[in-house]
Amino acid sequence: MFKSASVSVSLSKADFKKREPALRSALLDAQQEMIASRAFSTLIVIAGVDGAGKNDAVARLHEWMDVRHVVCNAYGPPTRVERHRPEMWRYWRDLPPRGKTAIVVSSWYNDPLRDRVLGRDDQCTFEQRLARINRFEALLAHEKVLVLKFWFALDAKVQKQRLDALRGGKARARRILTEWADIEHSPDAQAVFQEAALTTSTVSAPWMVIPSEDAEARDLALGRSVELAMTHRLAAEPGEPVAVPAALARLERPSSVEAIDLGKRLAKDRYEEELEHWQRKLAHLVDRKAARKLPLVVVFEGNDAAGKGGAIRRLTRPMDPRRYRVHRIGAPSDEELARPYLWRFWRNVPRKGQTAIFDRSWYGRVLVERVEGFCSEADWARAYNEINAFEADLQEAGTLVVKFWLAISKEEQLARFEARQETPYKRFKITDEDWRNRLKWDAYATAAGDMIDRTSTAGAPWHLVSAEDKRHARVTVLKTLCKRLKAAL
Amino acid sequence: MFKSASVSVSLSKADFKKREPALRSALLDAQQEMIASRAFSTLIVIAGVDGAGKNDAVARLHEWMDVRHVVCNAYGPPTRVERHRPEMWRYWRDLPPRGKTAIVVSSWYNDPLRDRVLGRDDQCTFEQRLARINRFEALLAHEKVLVLKFWFALDAKVQKQRLDALRGGKARARRILTEWADIEHSPDAQAVFQEAALTTSTVSAPWMVIPSEDAEARDLALGRSVELAMTHRLAAEPGEPVAVPAALARLERPSSVEAIDLGKRLAKDRYEEELEHWQRKLAHLVDRKAARKLPLVVVFEGNDAAGKGGAIRRLTRPMDPRRYRVHRIGAPSDEELARPYLWRFWRNVPRKGQTAIFDRSWYGRVLVERVEGFCSEADWARAYNEINAFEADLQEAGTLVVKFWLAISKEEQLARFEARQETPYKRFKITDEDWRNRLKWDAYATAAGDMIDRTSTAGAPWHLVSAEDKRHARVTVLKTLCKRLKAAL
Numbered sequence: 001m002f003k004s005a006s007v008s009v010s011l012s013k014a015d016f017k018k019r020e021p022a023l024r025s026a027l028l029d030a031q032q033e034m035i036a037s038r039a040f041s042t043l044i045v046i047a048g049v050d051g052a053g054k055n056d057a058v059a060r061l062h063e064w065m066d067v068r069h070v071v072c073n074a075y076g077p078p079t080r081v082e083r084h085r086p087e088m089w090r091y092w093r094d095l096p097p098r099g100k101t102a103i104v105v106s107s108w109y110n111d112p113l114r115d116r117v118l119g120r121d122d123q124c125t126f127e128q129r130l131a132r133i134n135r136f137e138a139l140l141a142h143e144k145v146l147v148l149k150f151w152f153a154l155d156a157k158v159q160k161q162r163l164d165a166l167r168g169g170k171a172r173a174r175r176i177l178t179e180w181a182d183i184e185h186s187p188d189a190q191a192v193f194q195e196a197a198l199t200t201s202t203v204s205a206p207w208m209v210i211p212s213e214d215a216e217a218r219d220l221a222l223g224r225s226v227e228l229a230m231t232h233r234l235a236a237e238p239g240e241p242v243a244v245p246a247a248l249a250r251l252e253r254p255s256s257v258e259a260i261d262l263g264k265r266l267a268k269d270r271y272e273e274e275l276e277h278w279q280r281k282l283a284h285l286v287d288r289k290a291a292r293k294l295p296l297v298v299v300f301e302g303n304d305a306a307g308k309g310g311a312i313r314r315l316t317r318p319m320d321p322r323r324y325r326v327h328r329i330g331a332p333s334d335e336e337l338a339r340p341y342l343w344r345f346w347r348n349v350p351r352k353g354q355t356a357i358f359d360r361s362w363y364g365r366v367l368v369e370r371v372e373g374f375c376s377e378a379d380w381a382r383a384y385n386e387i388n389a390f391e392a393d394l395q396e397a398g399t400l401v402v403k404f405w406l407a408i409s410k411e412e413q414l415a416r417f418e419a420r421q422e423t424p425y426k427r428f429k430i431t432d433e434d435w436r437n438r439l440k441w442d443a444y445a446t447a448a449g450d451m452i453d454r455t456s457t458a459g460a461p462w463h464l465v466s467a468e469d470k471r472h473a474r475v476t477v478l479k480t481l482c483k484r485l486k487a488a489l
Numbered sequence: 490m491f492k493s494a495s496v497s498v499s500l501s502k503a504d505f506k507k508r509e510p511a512l513r514s515a516l517l518d519a520q521q522e523m524i525a526s527r528a529f530s531t532l533i534v535i536a537g538v539d540g541a542g543k544n545d546a547v548a549r550l551h552e553w554m555d556v557r558h559v560v561c562n563a564y565g566p567p568t569r570v571e572r573h574r575p576e577m578w579r580y581w582r583d584l585p586p587r588g589k590t591a592i593v594v595s596s597w598y599n600d601p602l603r604d605r606v607l608g609r610d611d612q613c614t615f616e617q618r619l620a621r622i623n624r625f626e627a628l629l630a631h632e633k634v635l636v637l638k639f640w641f642a643l644d645a646k647v648q649k650q651r652l653d654a655l656r657g658g659k660a661r662a663r664r665i666l667t668e669w670a671d672i673e674h675s676p677d678a679q680a681v682f683q684e685a686a687l688t689t690s691t692v693s694a695p696w697m698v699i700p701s702e703d704a705e706a707r708d709l710a711l712g713r714s715v716e717l718a719m720t721h722r723l724a725a726e727p728g729e730p731v732a733v734p735a736a737l738a739r740l741e742r743p744s745s746v747e748a749i750d751l752g753k754r755l756a757k758d759r760y761e762e763e764l765e766h767w768q769r770k771l772a773h774l775v776d777r778k779a780a781r782k783l784p785l786v787v788v789f790e791g792n793d794a795a796g797k798g799g800a801i802r803r804l805t806r807p808m809d810p811r812r813y814r815v816h817r818i819g820a821p822s823d824e825e826l827a828r829p830y831l832w833r834f835w836r837n838v839p840r841k842g843q844t845a846i847f848d849r850s851w852y853g854r855v856l857v858e859r860v861e862g863f864c865s866e867a868d869w870a871r872a873y874n875e876i877n878a879f880e881a882d883l884q885e886a887g888t889l890v891v892k893f894w895l896a897i898s899k900e901e902q903l904a905r906f907e908a909r910q911e912t913p914y915k916r917f918k919i920t921d922e923d924w925r926n927r928l929k930w931d932a933y934a935t936a937a938g939d940m941i942d943r944t945s946t947a948g949a950p951w952h953l954v955s956a957e958d959k960r961h962a963r964v965t966v967l968k969t970l971c972k973r974l975k976a977a978l
Binding site (some may be wrong): 038041081084085086087088092093094096097098099124127128131134135139140142143144145244295325335337338339341344346347350351352382385386389393394395396399400 | 527532570573574575576577578584585586587588600613616617620621624628629631632633634646737750784805824827828829830831832835838840841868871874875878880886888
């Protein structure tokens with residue numbers, strides 16, 4: 001699943017009690033306005049791992065909302081009546097009218113996920129079923145249904161403890177445990193979940209992750225997400241395509257880029273040794289016959305002043321200058337502005353044996369363009385899938401895609417900015433824009449977290465690198481690239 | 490391909506000469522406004538069968554437009570530079586900037602179609618490639634590219650004559666002929682083309698058919714479609730999702746429902762004999778063991794007063810009343826209005842062994858709702874694919890879907906309306922609404938033609954039935970249903 005699923009988050013009971021009343025009344029207000037306007041209906045899909053407390057969260061939501069206008073639909077194995085009809089029939093039948101809210105437990109995702117994990121469906125059938133789900137949800141979104149999908153996530157270890165405790169417990173609790181709970185953290189299952197989550201996170205119905213280790217934080221995140229999505233929808237112009245802001249996904253918790261451990265350091269002598277070691281390794285790898293047939297794309301994103309340039313220089317030193325190009329991505333040219341935003345990157349797709357290094361990249365669409373409002377919400381919300389498709393095209397043509405996020409703390413950034421300003425030969429590196437961006441630190445962190453969630457694919461995952469210590473960052477980048485290259489050759 | 494592809498259309502050279510100047514200046518005006526505003530670029534995709542005169546049509550378009558702002562990109566087998574990069578790279582590279590027009594010959598459709606027809610790709614790969622094309626074109630449409638796709642159609646017989654003539658002709662002409670031309674009218678190739686056309690006819694980039702037997706009519710249809718689509722786009726609000734109106738597809742020619750041969754008659758004695766024969770046949774078929782496991786959906790659409798009710802009564806007479814239901818679809822109830830438009834039909838999906846007969850149906854979305862403006866252009870333009878997906882879901886669950894369009898002439902309708910008004914016991918059948926609809930005869934014919942084009946799938950084709958003579962219609966409906974049932978059992 002999404003990387004943010006593993007970001008730990010907790011809330012004290014006292015804090016929860018303090019915040020609950022405000023949330024309840026905001027949620028109720030939003031619901032009442034939806035009921036009064038009958039502008040849309042709300043469909044809340046609850047999914048996630050066993051033991052995450054989905055039922056408790058749903059119970060709390062019931063408690064908070066006006067239950068006269070909420071139904072809960074849970075689907076088990078199809079009944080005889082249901083089996084005699086198309087798979088989607090029962091979900092269609094139970095669609096709530098406008099003004100009402102339906103909470104769906106064990107939804108249309110269950111069977112496709114299970115059938116793929118258990119090997120009953122081949123990859124093609126799985127993709128067809130996901131495409132059908134996308135068509136279904138897109139139709140609903142166009143037809144005045146607000147579709148909110150929540151994935152309740154739990155760390156594998158925590159889940160195991162809980163399930164073990166349950167197994168020792170009451171018969172009723174034991175009954176709910178299936179073999180399923182034991183395999184859902186297997187690498188195969190995780191890969192299937194991730195593919196499903198990415199494929200079905202569309203503009204109108206993205207998945208939102210609810211970290212579920214802490215019950216209070218879990219319920220607050222669920223309630224607040226529903227409230228915000230309803231309010232967002234109520235404010236939308238009629239007829240306007242409404243995106244559920246991906247930002248909702250990380251409410252009430254740090255973004256996954258903020259959760260990066262910045263404490264890692266590398267001493268100077270170790271650094272020089274390791275740097276030489278990995279540079280030699282890289283030189284050897286790119287010289288291999290197979291590497292001469294491999295197109296390679298390396299992407300660098302990260303906080304301003306995180307040291308992308310320095311890391312790139314360490315990377316290119318052992319490489320043949322005829323076989324790589326560094327693309328520094330700034331404001332687009334007139335030529336580029338007159339065409340779809342991906343055009344400037346498609347132009348620079350490397351051919352076999354060539355390496356294209358991007359110092360900032362197409363991810364600008366979901367970072368700076370999103371934060372600064374250079375494109376509409378619909379534009380950047382759409383971009384995650386467009387970017388995944390672009391990188392899938394690259395990979396299908398045999399390209400290895402390696403992506404780095406270089407992270408520093410806000411304090412370290414300030415220190416580096418000041419150093420740049422004070423050192424004459426570094427002053428060119430710092431602009432007013434850098435200072436302006438710094439003011440939007442939190443918005444950038446949110447955008448980066450969503451980006452990591454939505455574009456970490458099986459073939460092209462993000463590598464999160466602590467750059468608080470430049471030496472550590474440079475060696476980690478080199479080492480990671482060598483490992484990815486070795487695996488690909 | 491689309492049914493309208495076989496509707497014959499011609500234009501005299503004199504008529505063409507008379508209409509050309511107005512078209513040229515309108516087309517030039519639209520192009521100039523696009524150039525001046527730089528609001529979008531235009532991508533004209535030219536596809537279709539060999540021998541249809543695609544190159545001549547492109548030459549004419551060049552002649553008509555301001556060629557300083559038009560490029561023509563023709564793609565052959567990939568060059569070395571292209572082969573070393575992803576398949577879509579060369580199409581991305583050549584995207585025109587805003588204000589410019591690119592005519593694309595041998596586009597991104599060529600290889601997927603050829604590879605499927607020749608059996609190099611399996612069905613799954615084919616679907617994946619079509620999905621990639623849809624993503625590509627959707628991105629372009631969102632990013633200010635007007636994508637216009639034209640399919641040049643030619644009757645199989647006419648094509649053969651032309652190719653034979655070319656074969657006897659000049660060496661240059663012979664060179665362009667490939668084995669391809671000989672197989673593109675094979676049933677397999679036709680099925681592949683149809684699937685591709687339906688799958689990739691999206692809201693923002695539907696296929697438009699250009700019947701190409703008559704060169705003048707062909708060129709005029711192409712030029713006028715480009716002009717209308719540009720004008721439509723220039724008038725669109727910025728940010729609004731713009732549908733290329735499907736109506737463009739049938740410019741300058743009768744709709745396929747208007748091309749139905751209404752001359753068929755059945756004498757009274759023959760009628761009674763045949764009616765009895767086919768009713769007995771139907772009774773026998775639905776009583777078979779396999780039929781008791783088959784869900785059956787029969788859809789009736791057609792002109793007002795075409796005799797749908799009478800045909801349905803003849804159909805149900807031999808059937809067990811416990812095993813069928815007739816759904817007469819009028820204005821939706823409050824319950825139905827509060828949910829997505831397909832909900833009222835999903836509710837009534839038959840289970841195994843049951844028959845659901847729809848006297849008017851979900852096609853109301855693309856007929857009355859489109860013509861009367863009960864839904865937006867984006868809504869009905871989207872509906873073709875939604876409806877195809879709905880019927881595909883039914884078929885996947887084993888349902889047989891049989892669809893009839895009952896056609897009468899405008900004169901016959903008037904006669905029947907008047908008869909209804911004059912006969913006291915028939916008067917309930919005629920309302921003011923019927924008279925109002927009659928005033929929009931042409932708009933309904935256009936909508937019906939588009940519907941037939943866009944929703945005649947391999948598994949659920951439309952059956953076009955002349956109902957000018959009620960006896961002929963009733964027997965044809967019965968006979969067709971028996972044939973479809975027999976094939977399905």
